[in-house]
Amino acid sequence: MxxxxxxxxxxxxxxxxxxxxxxxxxxxxxxxxxxxxxxxxxxxxxxxxxxxxxRKIGAPHNPEVAIGAVTQDGTTLFEPRLIELLGISRGELEDRVAYELEEIRRRMTLYxxxxxxxxxxxxxxxxxxxxxxxxxxxxxxxxxxxxxxxxxxxxxxxxxxxxxxxxxxxxxxxxxxxxxxxxxxxxxxxxxxxxxxxxxxxxxxxxxxxxx
Structure with a gap:
């Protein structure tokens, strides 16, 4: 089909x-x-x-690698083992979440x-x-x-x-x-x-x- x-x-x-x-x-x-x-x-x-x-949350140095996801109300999912394996700090993770939230807000306004x-x-x-x-x-x-x-x-x-x-x-x-x-x-x-x-x-x- x-x-x-x-x-x-x-x-x-x-x-x-x-x-x-x-x-x-x-x-x-x-x-x-x-x-x-x-x-x-x-x-x-x-x-x-x-x-x-x-929105997918990509790894700081390799955005194609998904380490989590976030929605417009701040709901997040993370891959803790992958985050630990890649050595991603809390600050880096917060920066990636903030970046994706800003993109979501931009799209919400645009649409x-x-x-x-x-x-x-x-x-x-x-x-x-x-x-x-x-x-x-x-x-x-x-x-x-x-x-x-x-x-x-x-x-x-x-x-x-x-x-x-x-x-x-x-x-x-x-x-x-x-x-x-x-x-x-x-x-x-x-x-x-x-x-x-x-x-x-x-x-x-x-x-x-x-x-x-």
Whole structure:
């Protein structure tokens, strides 16, 4: 099974969600690709949207090496053994977290986000992305979403490998995943069109749907 594009995957997710989603549920999309998925869900189910932005924390001297993840409310996950192995000091770690938080704040402002997430307590929250691979940053996003006190926390994704999905299922009350393939190399292999989503597209979706 291959999705034509993110919009098609979003429509299929909306059909699965329609059976149990409440009228005041809030969709929290992970930029940038997850916002295109979420746009179809909020359009078909007449829901509201906001963003949740997890960022990988890279090692100080090798940013490609993930030593943790952080979200906009300061929720963090760390890899203590890797941090110890690389000899990363507390000061260096704090600097990396501060850098990523500043980038998250920049993106939240750019995208016009943050107006609805503070009103999410006691509501169903649906965290949406275009797929997950290792699930590390998504795990941080889900823990951040949980901290808002939702009535029910739902993860909605088109595709994920089985081991990652099992990890993330521990963080939520309900999971909707359209595909759990045995041979998983990258999220993009399950889309015919997986072009990078541009900032302008995210901004337009937020303008169109955030005040529903």
């Amino acid at each position: 291959i999705f034509r594009n993110r919009a098609e995957a979003g429509r299929q997710l909306a059909e699965k969600l329609a059976g149990f989603i409440e009228r005041d549920a809030l969709v929290l999309a992970v930029p940038r690709g997850g916002v295109v998925i979420a746009a179809e869900i909020v359009r078909m189910l007449n829901l509201n949207i906001d963003l949740i932005i997890p 016009g986000a943050g107006r609805n997430i503070g009103k999410s307590g006691g509501r169903q929250l649906i965290v949406v992305d275009d797929g997950v691979a290792t699930g590390y940053t998504m795990q941080a996003a889900l823990r951040s979403a949980r901290s808002y006190g939702p009535k029910e926390l739902v993860l909605a994704i088109p595709v994920a490998p089985r081991d990652t999905l099992e990890l993330l299922e521990k963080e939520v009350d309900r999971t909707v995943c359209l595909m759990v393939p045995e041979d998983f190399y990258a999220v993009g292999q399950f889309y015919e069109n997986f072009e990078q989503t541009k900032d302008e597209e995210v901004m337009e979706i937020m303008r169109r749907f955030s005040d529903l």
